[in-house]
Amino acid sequence: QELSKRGLGNHIDLRIMQLPVAYQKAKEQIFKIWTTLKPLLTVHVGLASAAKGLIILEQCGKNKGYQEMDACGFLPEGACCMLDGPEKIESTINMKTLWKNLSVEGIDIIFSRDAGRYICDYTYYASLYYGNGRAAFIHVPPLSPSLTADFLGKALQTIILEMLKQCGDE
Known part of the structure; x- marks a missing residue:
């Protein structure tokens, strides 16, 4: 929610929505996002409680293995x-x-090819499917005294602006 205060610039229509932790309901909302809003890019942000002090950039979504x-x-x-x-x-x-090209002072960023086979991976896959690959997923650590909402909002802003450059939007 901190990102909504910061924004991404005047020419970016930023919409922040919370998806339910339910497979079917989340998939229905993602379908609605892609069919009604028709975004250039959707960026999903999920909590990775095990990732203390790490932001994880997820490359792909997997279709199977949701047990x-x-x-x-x-x-x-x-x-x-x-x-x-x-x-x-x-x-x-x-x-x-x-x-490789991104640096956010105060937090490590890593690259991953496995978003975890739960709601995060499921919603990412659905968004990649409906959006023809124009989606991204970022796993963030839980907030803590050393990792504030303000700091995380700033980090997400930096990362998403870089993603938009890859879309040719800047």
């Missing part, structure tokens, strides 16, 4: 996101290039 129940006690049909979808979908944002 953990969501907050409503449901599993996706066939333990996958899209029955007709490919095994994985890569983001059009080159996260490795972003990771």
Whole structure:
């Protein structure tokens, strides 16, 4: 939410939405985002409680392997996101290039190819599927006295502006 205060500049229409921790409901909302708003890029941000002091840039979403129940006690049909979808979908944002060229003082940033086979990976895959790869996923650590909401908002602003450069929007 800190990012909404900061914004991304006058020419960027920033919308912040919270997705439910439920496979089907999250997928329905993502479909709605892509069909009604038609964004240039969607950036999903998820909490990685194990990632203390790390921001993780996720390159791809995986379609299968969803064996953990969501907050409503449901599993996706066939333990996958899209029955007709490919095994994985890569983001059009080159996260490795972003990771190599990006530096945010006070926090480490790493690159990953596995967003974890739960709601984060599931929603990322759905967004990549509906958006033809024009999605990104950033895992962030929990807030702490040394990692404030203000600091994290600034870091996300820096990262997303760099992503938009790859989209040719700046």
